[in-house]
Amino acid sequence: MRRSTHLALGAIAALCTGGVAAPATAAWEPVRPVEFIVPAGTGGGADQMARTIQGIVTKHSLMKQPLVVINKSGGAGGEGFLDVKGSGGNPHKIIITLSNLFTTPLATGIPFSWKDLTPVAMLALDEFVLWVNADKPYKTAKEYIDAVKAAPAGSIKMGGTGSKQEDQIITVAVEKAVGTKFTYIPYKGGGEVAVQLVGNHVDSTVNNPIEAVAQWRGGKLRPLCVFDAKPMAYDEPIADGKAWKDVPTCKSAGLDMEYLMLRGIFMAPRATKDQVEYYVELFKKIRATPEWQEFMKSGAFNTTFLTGAEYAKWVEAEDKRHQALMKEAGFLAPSN
Amino acid sequence: MEQLVNLFHGFAVALQPYNIMLMVIGIVLGVIIGVLPGLGGANGVAILLPLTFSMSPTSAIIMLSCIYWGALFGGAITSILFNIPGEPWSVATTFDGYPMAQQGKAGEALTAAFTSSFVGALFAVVMITLVAPLVASFALQFGPAEKFAVYFLAFCSFVGLSKEPPFKTIAAMMIGFALAAVGLDSITGQLRLTFGVTHLLNGFDFLIAVIGLFGIGEILLTMEEGLAFRGGTAKINLRVVLQTWKELPAYWMTSLRSCFIGCWMGITPAGATPASFMSYGIAKRVAKKGSNFGKGEIEGVVAPETAAHAAGTAALLPMLSLGVPGSPTAAVLLGGLLIWGLQPGPMLFVEQKEFVWGLIASMYLGNIVGLLVVLTCVPIFAAILRVPFSIIAPLILVLCAIGAYSVHSSTFDVMLMLVFGVIGYLLKKCNYPLAPLVLAIVLGDKAEEAFRQSLLGSQGSFGVFLSNPLVSTIMILGLIALFWSVIQEGYSRLRSAATA
Numbered sequence: 001m002r003r004s005t006h007l008a009l010g011a012i013a014a015l016c017t018g019g020v021a022a023p024a025t026a027a028w029e030p031v032r033p034v035e036f037i038v039p040a041g042t043g044g045g046a047d048q049m050a051r052t053i054q055g056i057v058t059k060h061s062l063m064k065q066p067l068v069v070i071n072k073s074g075g076a077g078g079e080g081f082l083d084v085k086g087s088g089g090n091p092h093k094i095i096i097t098l099s100n101l102f103t104t105p106l107a108t109g110i111p112f113s114w115k116d117l118t119p120v121a122m123l124a125l126d127e128f129v130l131w132v133n134a135d136k137p138y139k140t141a142k143e144y145i146d147a148v149k150a151a152p153a154g155s156i157k158m159g160g161t162g163s164k165q166e167d168q169i170i171t172v173a174v175e176k177a178v179g180t181k182f183t184y185i186p187y188k189g190g191g192e193v194a195v196q197l198v199g200n201h202v203d204s205t206v207n208n209p210i211e212a213v214a215q216w217r218g219g220k221l222r223p224l225c226v227f228d229a230k231p232m233a234y235d236e237p238i239a240d241g242k243a244w245k246d247v248p249t250c251k252s253a254g255l256d257m258e259y260l261m262l263r264g265i266f267m268a269p270r271a272t273k274d275q276v277e278y279y280v281e282l283f284k285k286i287r288a289t290p291e292w293q294e295f296m297k298s299g300a301f302n303t304t305f306l307t308g309a310e311y312a313k314w315v316e317a318e319d320k321r322h323q324a325l326m327k328e329a330g331f332l333a334p335s336n
Numbered sequence: 337m338e339q340l341v342n343l344f345h346g347f348a349v350a351l352q353p354y355n356i357m358l359m360v361i362g363i364v365l366g367v368i369i370g371v372l373p374g375l376g377g378a379n380g381v382a383i384l385l386p387l388t389f390s391m392s393p394t395s396a397i398i399m400l401s402c403i404y405w406g407a408l409f410g411g412a413i414t415s416i417l418f419n420i421p422g423e424p425w426s427v428a429t430t431f432d433g434y435p436m437a438q439q440g441k442a443g444e445a446l447t448a449a450f451t452s453s454f455v456g457a458l459f460a461v462v463m464i465t466l467v468a469p470l471v472a473s474f475a476l477q478f479g480p481a482e483k484f485a486v487y488f489l490a491f492c493s494f495v496g497l498s499k500e501p502p503f504k505t506i507a508a509m510m511i512g513f514a515l516a517a518v519g520l521d522s523i524t525g526q527l528r529l530t531f532g533v534t535h536l537l538n539g540f541d542f543l544i545a546v547i548g549l550f551g552i553g554e555i556l557l558t559m560e561e562g563l564a565f566r567g568g569t570a571k572i573n574l575r576v577v578l579q580t581w582k583e584l585p586a587y588w589m590t591s592l593r594s595c596f597i598g599c600w601m602g603i604t605p606a607g608a609t610p611a612s613f614m615s616y617g618i619a620k621r622v623a624k625k626g627s628n629f630g631k632g633e634i635e636g637v638v639a640p641e642t643a644a645h646a647a648g649t650a651a652l653l654p655m656l657s658l659g660v661p662g663s664p665t666a667a668v669l670l671g672g673l674l675i676w677g678l679q680p681g682p683m684l685f686v687e688q689k690e691f692v693w694g695l696i697a698s699m700y701l702g703n704i705v706g707l708l709v710v711l712t713c714v715p716i717f718a719a720i721l722r723v724p725f726s727i728i729a730p731l732i733l734v735l736c737a738i739g740a741y742s743v744h745s746s747t748f749d750v751m752l753m754l755v756f757g758v759i760g761y762l763l764k765k766c767n768y769p770l771a772p773l774v775l776a777i778v779l780g781d782k783a784e785e786a787f788r789q790s791l792l793g794s795q796g797s798f799g800v801f802l803s804n805p806l807v808s809t810i811m812i813l814g815l816i817a818l819f820w821s822v823i824q825e826g827y828s829r830l831r832s833a834a835t836a
Contacts, residue, residue, distance in 0.1 A: 041667075048675065051382070051386065051675060052675050054386045055386045056389075058387070059389050059390055069382070070745055072744065073538070074744075075520050075527060075538065076520050078534075078537050079538055079744075107526065108526060110534075157793055162522070162525065163521075163522060163523055163524055163525030164524075164525035168525075184792075185480070185789050185793055188522065188785070191659045191660050191670070194659070195659065199476040199478070201793070213681075214659050214679040214681025214683065214684070215659070217679070217683050218681050218682030218683050220682060294677060295675070298679070331525070
């Protein structure tokens with residue numbers, strides 16, 4: 001019904017601009033509230049980002065219609081993805097993704113792939129850092145790795161968020177690089193993981209910067225290395241005169257693993273070019289606000305911004321990589 | 337004494353007229369949110385969070401935390417009047433609150449609930465003021481094994497609570513565990529018992545089950561019993577508040593115990609729901625009139641409400657000092673802190689003194705404002721019971737449906753709620769207790785998760801549950817609670833054998 005109205009409108013618009021050769025570019029705009037789906041629980045990284053965006057949109061009046069954040073976290077986010085997949089042709093629904101865009105369908109076997117959605121834009125990439133308790137003697141990644149190697153396999157505990165998701169994928173990759181086994185213990189949220197490390201209930205974690213920065217500043221945790229090709233860009237000192245910039249890459253410490261988590265936006269299937277264009281422009285405006293830049297700094301995000309074909313290409317490559325990583329780790333659901 | 341100086345600075349911030357206005361708005365909104373089953377404090381705060389971005393962080397947190405207090409107060413109202421817990425932690429309040437309302441003592445029950453809430457919260461705030469840093473380090477000792485021990489204690493102190501045969505209690509609890517197991521298995525990352533049904537990915541949400549089991553089930557029962565509300569004779573003037581206040585000091589022991597349970601559960605952080613259940617269970621064991629619990633005993637309202645509010649307040653402490661939310665609502669507030677550019681964690685108390693102490697001062701003031709607001713409304717709430725059932729029942733049904741829908745914005749949940757309603761009705765007819773079932777749905781997956789995390793960490797050794805003094809003590813307390821009636825009976829037999 002709605003689509004036929006759109007078609008009719010399109011036809012009228014085409015008639016009006018009849019003589020002009022270029023197609024009608026009457027820019028699309030939302031006509032009712034836009035649902036912003038978060039495929040994760042309240043309070044997590046994706047949720048924080050979505051609510052920051054909602055706040056920025058409200059404060060700077062960037063949209064004429066309200067933006068409503070809705071959490072659909074069931075089945076490791078599967079609930080949210082299936083909801084958007086099933087809303088084909090509805091331009092009033094966008095979704096923010098994390099790595100569960102790739103891992104959830106692979107680990108649970110739910111009928112979903114990122115190709116079911118329309119890519120809009122990559123907002124940022126979230127870094128992963130190897131953390132240990134500050135009371136431990138390890139000052140560098142190499143010292144820690146040597147200690148792990150020396151300990152009996154499985155006696156070192158790695159804490160992380162969720163099971164068969166990004167944290168565990170990194171853990172498996174580290175295991176492979178080091179040639180030993182960790183005992184991986186899954187928790188519900190990144191903040192909880194960081195506190196378990198402060199309480200010495202696990203030996204190391206791969207928390208995102210934003211999840212553990214407060215404990216670093218408080219002198220409770222120590223970052224050893226970052227799983228990225230180059231050090232993070234932020235040079236404001238955080239603890240002991242050290243900044244995010246001073247955290248070396250894991251590669252330089254002999255851990256050849258890079259992993260960044262997508263914080264990107266997708267739309268429901270069958271979105272038109274105008275509709276995608278509207279959201280791309282919206283997010284460009286959001287990125288230009290001081291609030292967004294402050295948020296990026298507080299979480300030491302990698303601020304790469306991609307749209308269109310470039311973005312789709314990146315997602316596709318990352319999807320292939322996750323399939324390989326998940327297969328290697330034995331994380332695929334039996335039905336896959 | 338530095339804390340007190342800081343606190344007075346905090347009061348100066350919180351007492352600005354603008355902030356007081358935000359407090360009142362927050363409390364009223366919170367009460368409304370608490371009354372609507374399903375909407376819940378977490379959702380309410382999340383919805384209103386973006387409104388606060390234009391405020392200063394201190395004003396924003398004052399308003400949001402007042403919504404939180406309001407929701408805590410409001411959750412008790414529907415529990416007592418209609419047997420529908422608006423919030424998970426109000427379930428235990430229904431056990432005696434609703435029977436009291438049926439006996440025409442709705443005003444007394446509401447007054448007792450609100451006053452106890454206030455006492456619990458106040459106790460927790462005083463504790464936060466005085467011993468915040470100490471408490472924060474205590475919370476750090478809680479790993480998976482310690483958490484499991486706390487859940488174990490909650491279950492144990494609750495078993496044997498109902499008057500029904502123990503097998504029926506266990507059967508009901510097992511149904512709860514089975515329902516809690518549906519959805520994503522967070523340890524293996526695989527789906528369990530979903531049978532390919534998308535709607536089951538999220539498992540059975542506790543709130544939907546509770547709205548159905550209690551709310552709809554109760555309406556069905558009332559319909560069968562002749563379409564009438566009992567309790568329409570409730571006194572509806574403010575004198576009832578003063579009369580109830582005269583009665584309450586007699587239960588100081590229960591209050592104090594519930595305060596401790598609540599604070600402890602809030603910090604650990606197990607949350608307000610297990611705190612209210614545990615406190616009710618223990619009060620039933622220990623109180624003189626314990627055998628009357630469940631029939632409309634005022635002490636049975638005091639115990640869970642005090643504990644729930646103490647826990648709800650204490651839960652903010654680990655959030656501020658560690659960055660770990662002690663409740664779903666605290667999780668949303670935590671997100672708010674980050675958006676306002678504040679980093680919760682050990683440095684917050686050092687670097688953001690005005691914010692932290694403004695918040696703590698608002699806890700004192702917010703609860704006083706909240707108590708005044710809800711107490712003056714007691715007669716209005718109690719008068720609702722005078723409305724004929726044929727008018728109010730459809731309204732409750734609509735309210736329940738909205739509540740169930742708003743949990744995940746899904747119509748499937750509304751169907752599910754109706755199914756739970758029928759199940760609730762049947763279980764009540766067959767004398768199966770609902771409370772153990774509900775407790776198992778709430779805590780089942782958390783307990784399972786903590787249990788499996790502990791065993792992963794210990795590489796399969798059960799010794800982890802007795803590996804340090806803290807966890808051993810909690811586990812042994814749990815076992816004592818579990819076998820309390822056996823121990824008691826054995827003791828009295830021994831004594832009678834000795835005197836014979």
